[in-house]
Every structure is written in C-alpha cells, then in structure tokens.
Amino acid sequence: MAKHKFEIHPSFKLNGTHFSRMHLHKVAYSFIKEGQPFEERVGNFLLDWLNEDYDDIKVRTSGSTGEPKEFFIDKQKMVNSALATGKHFKVKEETKALMCLPPKHIGGMMMLVRAMTLGWHIDVVKPSSNPLDQLYKTYDFCSMTPFQLDNSLNRLHLIKKLIVGGGHISENLKQMVQGIPTKVYETFGMTETISHFALARKVNSKKSNINEPKPFKTLPNISVASDENDRLIIKAPKILDEPLLTNDIVEIVTYKKFYWKGRADNVINSGGIKIHPEEVEKKLQKIITQRFFLSSMPDDALGEKVVLFVELPFSEEAISDLSKAIDNMSELTKYEKPKKIYLVEKFEETPNGKVNRKRTVSAKMK
Known part of the structure; x- marks a missing residue:
C-alpha cells in the first residue's frame, strides 16, 4: 500500500486550466479515451501518479547505451528531483512551461512532475522535431533534445530558459545558439538519476569562451566521484538509494564538478x-x-x-x-x-x- 499522497500544487495549470486532484483524474481519463497517442500517454502517466495504491512509477530506459530496461522509481524521489531543479533554476509557482518531450520517457515525465509539484502553468504539445513551429506565446522554461533544439533555432526566442538533454550538444550547435537571448543549458543525466542531476554552464554565456570545455556541476545534495577505471560514481541520497556506478568515463574536478570524456563501452x-x-x-x-x-x-x-x-x-x-x-x-x-x-x-x-x-x-x- 502507498505511504504518501502526492498533492497537486494549487497554482498548477495544465493547458491553461486549473485542476484539483479529483478533476485531474477526469482529465487523464479524457486524454486516454479521446486524445491523440501522445495525450493518451500523458493520461496514463497522470493516472499512475495519482494512484494512491503505489508509491512508485514504472520507467523505461531509452536504450541508447544498451538494451532498454524497465524498473520502478519512487514518486518521492521524483518530487525531490523536481524541487532540486526548481531551486537551481529559480523557477517557482506560476512558471509558464512547455512540455514537448515524449511522456513515456523520464524527461517528459519529469516536466509533468515539476509542474504538479512546483505549481507551473504547463502546456503539453505533441513531441516533434520542431515543437515550436506552430506556437506564438512565450514560455519561461522548457526541456528539449539537441535534435529539437537544432530544428527550433528560428523560434527559440519564445523560450526564456531551456535545458537540453538526451544527448550532448554538438560544437556546431553551440556556435549557432550564440547571440540568442534564450538561456540554454546542457544537462547530464539518465533515467536512473530521474533525468538530469548535473548541468554545464550556460552554453551561450557571454562570460565564457565557447571553445573552452565546461565542466558539469551537480544539483543540490548531489556529489560525484570515480572508481579506479575513471567511471563516474553518483551520490544522491534524495534520489538514489545507494551510490550509482555508471559506464561514463569522467575527469573529476571536485566532488561537485566533472568533465565527461565518453562511455566506457565505446x-x-x-x-x-x-x-x-x-x-x-x-x-x-x-x-x-x-x-x-x-x-x-x-x-x-x-x-x-x-x-x-x-x-x-x-x-x-x-x-x-x-x-x-x-x-x-x-x-x-x-x-x-x-x-x-x-x-x-x-x-x-x-x-x-x-x-x-x-x-x-x-x-x-x-
């Protein structure tokens, strides 16, 4: 049986409308019965999140660094991750957010969890290579893949703060975002760490040389180390039950900063x-x-x-x-x-x- 009931922040809005916990149930069923395939997945996630019989959520890795696998993540740890993101980026209640990532993967799930936990006003659009194509309003916060960023440069001014994950931003793409007012951050994370746990400095910062490698810096309450083979070890008590040994080869700068060099299996x-x-x-x-x-x-x-x-x-x-x-x-x-x-x-x-x-x-x- 579940131990917690995860409340919905009173400022939370989905697609422009306030929803209580009870009404969000109805919206989720509506998405499943009448929505597009991506809305059906949003509905399924919302029902899982609101289900008081279970304290965890089933997630699936992308399969980019191995065979896809499924496992369960504690909902409280997802809330802790959302709170850490909110604190780091200073995005509080009534933040206007855009969700354009697939809701079946951790990146999309966490946009919804952040919105419900922090009281964001979130709009959900169909995931596509160019999610800003038909949009004309501005947003305070959004998360994209490098591929989506590459295809959204002409309309990126609609986003104030953008985190980019699911792959590394190429040097060419970093050059292309210079001069754009959007604050673009490269993130580092994986499904096991409940999306990002570390970020590089703003990739289009006027204060830094774009050709100068930037270390990743961990979010609050997270530290890093490496084993004898330079593989990254992540210590995050609020989102991990125990330290996580990864297959990422790193150079440790401090217990909060590291340079990523590549994958051990590559x-x-x-x-x-x-x-x-x-x-x-x-x-x-x-x-x-x-x-x-x-x-x-x-x-x-x-x-x-x-x-x-x-x-x-x-x-x-x-x-x-x-x-x-x-x-x-x-x-x-x-x-x-x-x-x-x-x-x-x-x-x-x-x-x-x-x-x-x-x-x-x-x-x-x-």
Whole structure:
C-alpha cells in the first residue's frame, strides 16, 4: 500500500486550466479515451501518479547505451528531483512551461512532475522535431533534445530558459545558439538519476569562451566521484538509494564538478592507445555537419582500428573529400584518424530517436 499522497500544487495549470486532484483524474481519463497517442500517454502517466495504491512509477530506459530496461522509481524521489531543479533554476509557482518531450520517457515525465509539484502553468504539445513551429506565446522554461533544439533555432526566442538533454550538444550547435537571448543549458543525466542531476554552464554565456570545455556541476545534495577505471560514481541520497556506478568515463574536478570524456563501452584500444570516440567526435564536428559517429573494427596490427560512420548517401567523391579533410586535421593523432569511412543513408535509431551505434554498425556489416 502507498505511504504518501502526492498533492497537486494549487497554482498548477495544465493547458491553461486549473485542476484539483479529483478533476485531474477526469482529465487523464479524457486524454486516454479521446486524445491523440501522445495525450493518451500523458493520461496514463497522470493516472499512475495519482494512484494512491503505489508509491512508485514504472520507467523505461531509452536504450541508447544498451538494451532498454524497465524498473520502478519512487514518486518521492521524483518530487525531490523536481524541487532540486526548481531551486537551481529559480523557477517557482506560476512558471509558464512547455512540455514537448515524449511522456513515456523520464524527461517528459519529469516536466509533468515539476509542474504538479512546483505549481507551473504547463502546456503539453505533441513531441516533434520542431515543437515550436506552430506556437506564438512565450514560455519561461522548457526541456528539449539537441535534435529539437537544432530544428527550433528560428523560434527559440519564445523560450526564456531551456535545458537540453538526451544527448550532448554538438560544437556546431553551440556556435549557432550564440547571440540568442534564450538561456540554454546542457544537462547530464539518465533515467536512473530521474533525468538530469548535473548541468554545464550556460552554453551561450557571454562570460565564457565557447571553445573552452565546461565542466558539469551537480544539483543540490548531489556529489560525484570515480572508481579506479575513471567511471563516474553518483551520490544522491534524495534520489538514489545507494551510490550509482555508471559506464561514463569522467575527469573529476571536485566532488561537485566533472568533465565527461565518453562511455566506457565505446572505448577503442588501437595499438595500445585508448581512444574515447566522443572526444574525437568533438574535433570532427568542425568539418562534418551531418550525423556521424566513430566505432572500431578488428585489425591485425592495431588490435582495433578506428572507423567513421556518416549519415550520407554513398558517394566515392564524398568519401575522398572527407578523407582529405581529416588527413589535414593537425589536432588528430595518427591513432584517432579513421582508417575507413562508411556512408550510411539512414542510421539505426532507438525508440526515442537517438543514434543506435551498435545496430548501425551491425546493419552495415551484414
């Protein structure tokens, strides 16, 4: 049996209307019976949240760093996460918020939890690559993926504060948001940490050099460490039952700050040299504008060799031009330079639109 009844903040509004706890039940049923597919998912989440028989919510990982998995998160921990976000960004009751993320994943769920907990006025729109396309009102707060941000630049002035998660913001995209009045923050998190637990400095800050790497800084009551293999350990008593060891390779600055270097499961060992694909990809973003990633293949001499996958229709000319451009990059070591380039017309993706590296490589190699 449930131990808590999670109250709805009296200032909470959904799509412009105040709802009590009882009326929110009715709205959820209406979404399920009469709404679009995304509204049906919103309705299902609201019913789960309002259900006093259970203290937890079933969530599902995206599958971008492994096979998708399901597990349960305590509702109180979701409330704690919402409170930490509210405190950090100074977003209080009556904040005008836009939810444009899929409600079946933790990012979308937490926008609803923040709204109900903090008393936001939240509008829910259909998740799409360009969620601002048909909107004309301004919002104080929103959360997007890098892909959505990339497609929303022309109308980004409608958002005052934007957190970006679900993937890292490319160097090219960081350049494109310079001069835009919206305060854009890159976040770091995962389903297990109930969305973001750390943030980088504002990526379009006038005070910092865009080319200067920025460490992630944890939210209140969260600290970080690393194990002997430089894997990130997250300590967050209010949202985690115990410290969480991740597969992220980091450089710890302080117990509150760290630099992200890449994923342990993506590390390439080429000729005894450990290469973090994500770090090399940052360098390659200067010359490649399409989606791309580095992977590896067995090599008799090196053990593993670096290979490059680019989302482009096949063209010998494109491969030749790209090879020449990469060869001329002085910032790449000989081990980091791809030994082979593959052009793929369409990358394999996870259910929420992230590039599935392993499946893309497997499909190309068949």
